[in-house]
Amino acid sequence: MFKKIKYGKIEVRSQTLVLFSAIYFAFILNLAFWRYILGHVQINNFANFFFIISTAISVVSAFYIFFNLIIVPFAAKPLLSLLLLFSSIVNYMMFSLNVFVDKDMMRNVFETTTAEAWDLVTIPGVIWVLVLGILPAVFLIRIKIKYLSFKKELFSRIKLIAIAIILLLIQVPFFYKSYASFVRNHSEIGHLLNTSNYIDGTIKEIKTRLNSNHKFIRLDENPSLVLNDDGAKTVFILMIGETARDANFSLGGYKRNTNPFLRKEDVIYFKDVKSCGTSTAYSVPCMFSNLTRSGFSQSKARYMENVLDLIKRAGYDVIWQENDEGCKHVCDRVTIENMLERKNSPYCRTGYCLDEVFLEGLDKKLMNIKKDTVIIMHTMGSHGPAYYKRYPDRFKIFKPTCDTSDIQNCSRESVINTYDNTIVYTDYIISSVINTLKKFPNLESGLLYVSDHGESLGEKNLYLHGMPYAIAPEEQKTVPMILWMSDNMKALDYINYSCLKSKAKDNDYSHDVIFHSLLSILEVKTISYNPDLDIFRSCRTRRFPY
Ligand SMILES: [Zn+2]
Structure with a gap:
């Protein structure tokens, strides 16, 4: 031979x-x-x-x-x-x-x-x-x-x-x-x-x-702001979570206290929110698109405007702060701040930054707001398999941890501990952003946090995410969604907050609602708005668009 x-x-x-x-x-x-x-x-x-x-x-x-x-x-x-x-x-x-x-x-x-x-x-x-x-x-x-x-x-x-x-x-x-x-x-x-x-x-x-058809589709040439003379400048922060799953949020019923900071805030936790896909590359463009999960394809969305284009055209400053794996073309036409370029930040290591980098300079930014602004914080969140790299030492709360990317060689318990530490850290980041917003009561401010997809942590012997949607386990598809609003925003947007709270407990939502709910809370009037997918609609004391 x-x-x-x-x-x-x-x-x-x-x-x-x-x-x-x-x-x-x-x-x-x-x-x-x-x-x-x-x-x-x-x-x-x-x-x-x-x-x-x-x-x-x-x-x-x-x-x-x-x-x-x-x-x-x-x-x-x-x-x-x-x-x-x-x-x-x-x-x-x-x-x-x-x-x-x-x-x-x-x-x-x-x-x-x-x-x-x-x-x-x-x-x-x-x-x-x-x-x-x-x-x-x-x-x-x-x-x-x-x-x-x-x-x-x-x-x-x-x-x-x-x-x-x-x-x-x-x-x-x-x-x-x-x-x-x-x-x-x-x-x-x-x-x-x-x-x-x-x-x-x-x-x-x-x-x-x-x-893919390269003809670029514009959604609406004339979106406009309604009631933009209310005096207060609007600042809305949309935080995109990475790989955070609903199953490990104590706000969603998880037995461990992974939300020690947000528990003290007046936030709304939406139960059973379904992600559009099971990967960042699919979910992120989908949640900003008006195609909804059933009509969505990445190639279609790539050559189409998304909700940020409408918000910007209506008159907002739109700033995309990137600390993850890129915005997947969602931020192509808005201002981009790449966190990795903050070389001198104490939160940045070689190749990545801890999410605390978002807190740096946020005060100053809010102090100098001259125009209605939307900031998208694309976080690193719980990105695996190197969960241990996502939080600083002081957040090593659940122990023992799995301090390697080689998670299948760690005990399941330590993988979950490490992942839970990333959730506590995320909890800290979200609450810190809220507390920074609170320092500026003159602003009409709000925050929406939503994760892109979940994660498998050894259930059915599965790890990470990215399973085909039809067979993906719930852990990869059910994501946390959290809302906070300043008193100013509740009043000026005619929102009945306790109504929203009870809806969040009873209704099942999905990434499909993000496009239309953002238009609604930012008071953007456009032909692309679908009231059926607006989470605020039934809890307003005045019908939108006013
Ligand atoms: Zn992701």
Whole structure:
């Protein structure tokens, strides 16, 4: 099989390499896929046992056909090396963190910042990729692949591909029922098949980017402010949470006191708010868009105005303060302050800043308000897996903590402790912003906090987020939403606050309400406003638009 030739290079026949690669990719680089199959098919009868054997034959055959097509002179080594590298990384992510890889995940990969990527680099991860990806690639580069003559090689390939196809054709129909029912009940299985999942996701993502209609849609040429002569300047702060889940907020019923600061404030906590997506790249553009979750697509939203455009055109100063992974084009046409540029801030480390950076200079900003202003604070929140990096030492309240990105090697208890510390810190940041606003009673001020998506912390053995929405667990989809209003804002906006409080307890809301509720509370009159999605509407003493 392997032959040593004169000058010490190992010689491998092309056909041996094709078969070996097919088996290696089908099994070793697909550990997550097989764990899933074995976890969902009970081997308690012959039918299921043979279904698993059939699946193995099908996967190997498919890879065998694929490698017969790409293992050709000149292309074999570079292509195979790249596949080994990427597939071993994906294999590690899927196996250790239980993530599924699809188009949305690939979009996240493309839009990830360097600092975030570094957070994912862990020692076991590096060893895994080194052993299963890089070393085989080095071996591959050093060997000599021996091909037959062009004609012979071609005929042998055609023959072998035909055999693989026949193998697929004779046994898949035999188990057709099992395949059909398995795929119907576990449609996410395709996202676990390593190599095809990320290639497919990447192609789909590129297609979306190329195909999207580049004609930019403006929503309303003439949005206007109603009652803008009330004397007080409006300052509204919209805080976008990162990876904060409702399940860990004591304001939402969590048994631990993770909201020690906000508990003392007169805030409204909205129960059971559903996020639009399970990732930042999906949820953030969605919550600012008027498309609603059912009509939303990232490519549509990319070439369309969002609520910030309307607010700005109506006359507000709109400032987007960025401390996360970018605004996903939502802030393309408003003022941007990138917190990472505050190099001298005591809250900034290499590549990221603690959310306290938002408190720096906020006093001064409020003191100098000359115009109605909306500030969006895009927080770092509870961004994982490096939860321990999200808060300063004094917020190490729940212990022991998991002080590594390698969360699957920590006890579940310590992962939850660390995550809960990020929530207490977020609680502190929100209440500090509220208390800063309170120092300026002459302003008509308010704050809305809402998280982009939730997080899995080991429930059903799942971690992080980004699961396809249809099968994502509640923990990834239910997010905290918190409102605070100054007395000035309650009065000038005709808001019955206790009415809102009771509505927040009884109604189920979603990210769909943000677009229209913002227009409403900021008193922007526009044709894009939909009263049915305005959380304030039924609690106003005067009907909006006035
Ligand atoms: Zn996020």
